[in-house]
Amino acid sequence: xxxxxxxxxSLCVLCGLCGELPAASPVLSAIQPxxxxxxTEAVLTFAxxxxxxxxxxxxxxxxxxxxxxxxxxxxxxxxAVAIAPDCRLGEHAFRVRTATGVSDVRTFWVxxxxxxxxxxxxxxxxxxxxxxxxxTVHGVVQAEDQDYFVVECxxxxxxxxxxxxxxxxxxxxxxxxxxxxxxxFELVTGDDSALSGQDGGCSVVIPADGKYIIQIxxxxxxxxxxxxxxxxxxxFPRPTAVVPAGGKAGEELEVTFLGDxxxxxxxxxxxxxxxxxxxxxxxQTPEGLHPAGFKFRVGNLPNTIESGANVxxxxxxxxxxxxxxxxxxxxPGEVDxxxxxxxxxxxxxxxxxxxxxxxxxxPVLYLGNAQxxxxxxxxxxxxxxxYFRFGVPADGEYTLWVQDHLKKGGPDYFYRIELTxxxxxxxxxxxxxxxxxxxxxxxQTITVPKGGRYATLVIANRADFGGPLxxxxxKLPAGVGLTAEQMEPGLNIVPVVFDAKADAPVGGHLxxxxxxxxxxxxxxxxxxxxxxxxxxxxxxxTVYSRHHLDRTAIAVGEAAPYSIDVIEPKVPIVQNGSCxxxxxxxxxxxxxxxxxxxxxxxxxGMGIQGSAVIPEGQTECVLPMNAAPNAAPxxxxxxxxxxxxxxxxxxxxxxxxxxxxxAAPMVALTMERPAVEQGGQTQxxxxxxxxxPFEGKAKVTLIGLPAKTTTQVIEITKDSxxxxxxxxxxxxxxxxxxxxxxxxxxxxxGEFITGNTxxxxxxxxxxLPPKVATTTPTPTPNPPPKQxxxxxxxxxxxxTRLEQLRKEAEEREKAAGGxxxxxxxxxxxxx
Numbered sequence: 001x002x003x004x005x006x007x008x009x010s011l012c013v014l015c016g017l018c019g020e021l022p023a024a025s026p027v028l029s030a031i032q033p034x035x036x037x038x039x040t041e042a043v044l045t046f047a048x049x050x051x052x053x054x055x056x057x058x059x060x061x062x063x064x065x066x067x068x069x070x071x072x073x074x075x076x077x078x079x080a081v082a083i084a085p086d087c088r089l090g091e092h093a094f095r096v097r098t099a100t101g102v103s104d105v106r107t108f109w110v111x112x113x114x115x116x117x118x119x120x121x122x123x124x125x126x127x128x129x130x131x132x133x134x135x136t137v138h139g140v141v142q143a144e145d146q147d148y149f150v151v152e153c154x155x156x157x158x159x160x161x162x163x164x165x166x167x168x169x170x171x172x173x174x175x176x177x178x179x180x181x182x183x184x185f186e187l188v189t190g191d192d193s194a195l196s197g198q199d200g201g202c203s204v205v206i207p208a209d210g211k212y213i214i215q216i217x218x219x220x221x222x223x224x225x226x227x228x229x230x231x232x233x234x235x236f237p238r239p240t241a242v243v244p245a246g247g248k249a250g251e252e253l254e255v256t257f258l259g260d261x262x263x264x265x266x267x268x269x270x271x272x273x274x275x276x277x278x279x280x281x282x283x284q285t286p287e288g289l290h291p292a293g294f295k296f297r298v299g300n301l302p303n304t305i306e307s308g309a310n311v312x313x314x315x316x317x318x319x320x321x322x323x324x325x326x327x328x329x330x331x332p333g334e335v336d337x338x339x340x341x342x343x344x345x346x347x348x349x350x351x352x353x354x355x356x357x358x359x360x361x362x363p364v365l366y367l368g369n370a371q372x373x374x375x376x377x378x379x380x381x382x383x384x385x386x387y388f389r390f391g392v393p394a395d396g397e398y399t400l401w402v403q404d405h406l407k408k409g410g411p412d413y414f415y416r417i418e419l420t421x422x423x424x425x426x427x428x429x430x431x432x433x434x435x436x437x438x439x440x441x442x443x444q445t446i447t448v449p450k451g452g453r454y455a456t457l458v459i460a461n462r463a464d465f466g467g468p469l470x471x472x473x474x475k476l477p478a479g480v481g482l483t484a485e486q487m488e489p490g491l492n493i494v495p496v497v498f499d500a501k502a503d504a505p506v507g508g509h510l511x512x513x514x515x516x517x518x519x520x521x522x523x524x525x526x527x528x529x530x531x532x533x534x535x536x537x538x539x540x541x542t543v544y545s546r547h548h549l550d551r552t553a554i555a556v557g558e559a560a561p562y563s564i565d566v567i568e569p570k571v572p573i574v575q576n577g578s579c580x581x582x583x584x585x586x587x588x589x590x591x592x593x594x595x596x597x598x599x600x601x602x603x604x605g606m607g608i609q610g611s612a613v614i615p616e617g618q619t620e621c622v623l624p625m626n627a628a629p630n631a632a633p634x635x636x637x638x639x640x641x642x643x644x645x646x647x648x649x650x651x652x653x654x655x656x657x658x659x660x661x662x663a664a665p666m667v668a669l670t671m672e673r674p675a676v677e678q679g680g681q682t683q684x685x686x687x688x689x690x691x692x693p694f695e696g697k698a699k700v701t702l703i704g705l706p707a708k709t710t711t712q713v714i715e716i717t718k719d720s721x722x723x724x725x726x727x728x729x730x731x732x733x734x735x736x737x738x739x740x741x742x743x744x745x746x747x748x749x750g751e752f753i754t755g756n757t758x759x760x761x762x763x764x765x766x767x768l769p770p771k772v773a774t775t776t777p778t779p780t781p782n783p784p785p786k787q788x789x790x791x792x793x794x795x796x797x798x799x800t801r802l803e804q805l806r807k808e809a810e811e812r813e814k815a816a817g818g819x820x821x822x823x824x825x826x827x828x829x830x831x
Contacts, residue, residue: 024050024100024646024648024650025050025101025102025103025445026050026051026096026102026103027048027050027103028046028047028048028094028103028104028106029047029049029106030047031045031046031047031106031107034108035111035115035230036108036110037112037115037136038083038084038089038111038112039084039087040114041067041080041082041083042080042083043078043080044078044080044081045076045079046077046078046079048096048103049074049075049649050098050100050648051071051073051074051077052074053098053099053100054097054098055097055098056096056097057069057079057096057097058508058509058510059093059094060092060094060510060550060551061093063088063092064092064108065082065084066081067082083110087110088110088278088280089110089280089293090292091108091547092109092110094106095445097507097555098557099506099557100557100558101447102447102553104441105441105532106534107169107534109167109168111136111291112288112289112291113232113291115135115138116131116136116138117138117139118137122148122149123145123146123147125213125215128150128214129148129149130149131149131233132151133151133159133235134233134234134288135232135233135234136230136231137149137229137230137233138228138229139216139229139231140223140225140229141173141217142223142224142227143223144221144222144223145217148213148215149214149233150213150214151211151212151233152212153209153211155206155209156206157205157206157235158203158204158235158260159179159204159212159233159234159235160201160203160232160234160235160288161201161214161231161232162196162199162201162232162291162292163175163190163199163200163229164199164230164232164291165198165227165230166197167197167199168229168230169545169547170227170535171224171226172535172536172537173218173226173228173229174192174198174218174220175191176189176216176218177200177214177216177231178190178214178215179202179212180213180215181210182211182212182213188203190202193240193358195240195292195294197545201292202238203237203238203260204261214233216229232291234288236287236289236291237262237288238259238260239257239259239290239412240258240260240358240411240412241328241414242256242257242281242283242294243255243256243258243305243327245296245357245359245414245416246297246299246303246324246326246416246418247271247298248298248300248301249271249272249275249298249300250272250274252269253269254268257283257290258328258411260283265283265285267283271296271298274298275299276298277550280293280294280295281294281296297353297418301322301324303326304318304326304338305326305327306325306336306338310327310336311334311335311336311337312337312372313339313371313372313399316337316338316339316399316400316401317338317339319339320340321341321348321419322420322421323340323419324417324418325416325419326417327402327414327415328413329402329403329404329408329409329410329413330409330410331409331410332407332410333403333407335401335403336401337372337401338399338401339370339399339400340397340398340400342398343395344392344395345392346391346392346421347390347392348421349389349418349421350389350390350418351386351387351420352386352402352417353385353416353418354416355383355384355385357416359412359415360408360410360413361415362384362404362405363379363384363385363402363404363405363415364402364405365386365400365401366400366402367390367399367400368398369396369398370396371399372399372401375393376388389422422464423464423525424465424524425463425525425526425527426461426462426463426465426469426527427461427526427527427529428471428513428514428515429459430457430552431459431493438543439535439536441532443456445553446552446554446555447554447557447652448477448498448499448500448504448556448557449500449558450506450557450559451500451504451563452500452563452653453498453499453653453654454652454653455495455496455497455639456495456496456600457496457600458513459492460492460493460494461492462492462524465522467517467519467522468486468487468489468517469486469515469518470516470517471484471494471515472484472513472514472515473513473514473554474512475509476511476554477505477554478504478505478507479501479505480499480500480504481498481499481500482497482498483497483498484496485637493601494601495600495601495639495657497654497657500556502559506556506557508554508555509555510552511551511553511554512550512551512552513528513552514526528550529549529550530549530551530552531547531549532547532548532549533545534546560646560651560653561590561591561646562585562586562587562595562651562653563585564583564585564642564653564654565584565656566582566583566639566640566655566656567581567583567584569581571748571749571752572661572753573625574664574755575627575629575663575664575755576627576628576629576665576755576756576757577755577756578625578627579624579625579751579752579753580623580624581622581624581640582620583597583612583620583623583655584619585614585642586619587619591644591646592616592617593644593646594614594616595613595614595643596611596612596613596614596642596644597612597614597621597623597640597642598610598641599638599640600638600639601639602638603636603638604631604632605628605630605632606625606627606628606631606636606660607626608623608624609625614642625660627662632662633662633664635660635661636659636660636662639654639655639657639658641655642655666690666691666692666698666744666746666755667694667744667755668688668691668757668758669687669689669700669757669758670758671684671686671741671742671758671759672684672760673761673762674760674762675762675763675765675804675808676729676765678729678735678766678767679767681726681727681728681729682729683724683725683727684702684711684727685723685724686700686725686742686758688716690719694746695748696746696747698715698717698745699713699745700713700714700715700723700743700745701713701742702740702742703740703741703743704738704741704760705727705740706733706734707734709738709764712725727762729764733764735765736764737763738762739759740759742756744756744757
């Protein structure tokens, strides 16, 4: 949901933190206790690292006000909060902003009931802890631990139990709960549920006056000191379905809650004025309020509720399109039918919401013609839920029908089918640094050091539209600027650089990342989405607890102890070429540590070394780059970011946004394939094609020669047409085929354009053994040693490849003492 306020309360730390500190992002690892009752005040402990310069708590949602922030030490804060009586029930998200950065997200839970603490020993059925009804118990399940609580109940009273454990986001804790009578007979149990995931719950109508025992344990009898829980115990309703499962924003409507042991519960509710993805609808009766509530779809669609007799095409419940169709697959094998009219050319996105709303239904959804002939269908497009897009082929009536994948059904198998016109939209986020660890929140926020820069990648995923996008922020801190290239239609990612003035005030807030179509007439709604994974299951990929966020944090931090700049290349990098990117650091007085630099984004078709280090006390390093042979000839803009440890943790900063140009090769070579014997000499002939004239001389180097084989660097000009590499093979040069290419280096304005071109293959042969003499040879005096002839770089007229091979074959036969094979005579033609 988009909110105009960040609901931030800041308090300057009263410990004299007034000097400039090296910027380092804080770490928030836990908030204790894990929850509190709304309408009360509480003192929370925020635990983590690098918290000694904490200045502000950033709260994502209204209803919780920070009254006091006290730094205990570098790893702990005491935060006094006031929770409003009308505060939203459920999970609330917080970050810590320090003078030098912003922490990751941790959550805190708000409930409707007063809190009591678990008191050990309560691990035996015969010695349970007495508690009153309508409380929330804060407790811990240790290894092989079982916690028991006892309550007094009257016949006909509802007794409900619901637990928050895995959802607390502390550790992998799969709880099991049960309600037992005094004779240890289980009345009802709860483990996993579609509504609350691994966190179970159960509810029963009490059969007789007396004492009843509530049991909670880890489902596999595990546990440890981190297995915390919030156990709600009371007379509150605990339905497992709601119909309808959505409504129009701002309207008042009547809903029916199903699945409560006392029977259906009807309730009139007033929906929020604007759509809210976090809105939950809580069933409320005089006995209490359902703790978990239901995810409830708030939008602009009219509701249609099934008649109950809509079990075939003839009895299908009629409704409008666009619209929402609501119902329950109330028994095994049931199929629910709806019908609507549509016009040719209309296009609809058709979603069946079931598991996404907490229903056990695994829907299979079909759309067909008026007679029930299927036109399109789907099973698991969005997790277990169904989705498809339907283009109306002709004016007329159409049918929708839904059933469970395994033909199951029951009173809580509720669903909501939404038919909506296709609407363009765009969603923005910052990519995760470690794609293999969903729980890693590193660099998901933006902290710009005073007088410095910070860079991040922004992803903008378009849906149902194309075109360029301008990336921005809903709100920037005072003194902060943003620089980003326009996101082109074919890309969904772009580097963004933030810079802060030297006198920018330290502070920050929560903000959405915007993506706006560059055509002012194209109004495309933009939303920001972050996924904070809190609990992972083995092997570290399955997310069991997560929180979705609609904003990131952006802040100005104290000055960093260094800055970096890129010396922007004045010459292009050519296709199939390479060059070095120079990075220069400026160090604050006293900071000498190593600085590691990284390319934030590598343009398509290019490669940049993953990292390089500016050594301790030094100010420069290079990042080698290359361009693929098929890299698009054009200019790109990117950025290099850097990290160093100034004694308090990682300090991130960035270079300016700089340009890289990819160009076509200035020189191309066509290279022949020579052959040489060990100990011999040959030439590799090359034809030159100059695509772009250049000044001076280019140096050409042959790359890929085998060991013990030499040549020389050749110089050419823009007027050169051909040249030859002189090649000398040693007697021990390896025999075989050896592939190679040429590297052309052209100097321009003091910088070098380096490209690879051509391709060749050098064949090295072993010499034939000498001929064995049949008679004693007459000794002859040794001739004077023959001086080698210099090998000219520009050769005389040469043989073709075929002529050269024929000549080599003849020379080998002569050297072996044989005669050239006679030419075959062509057969005479018959008269």
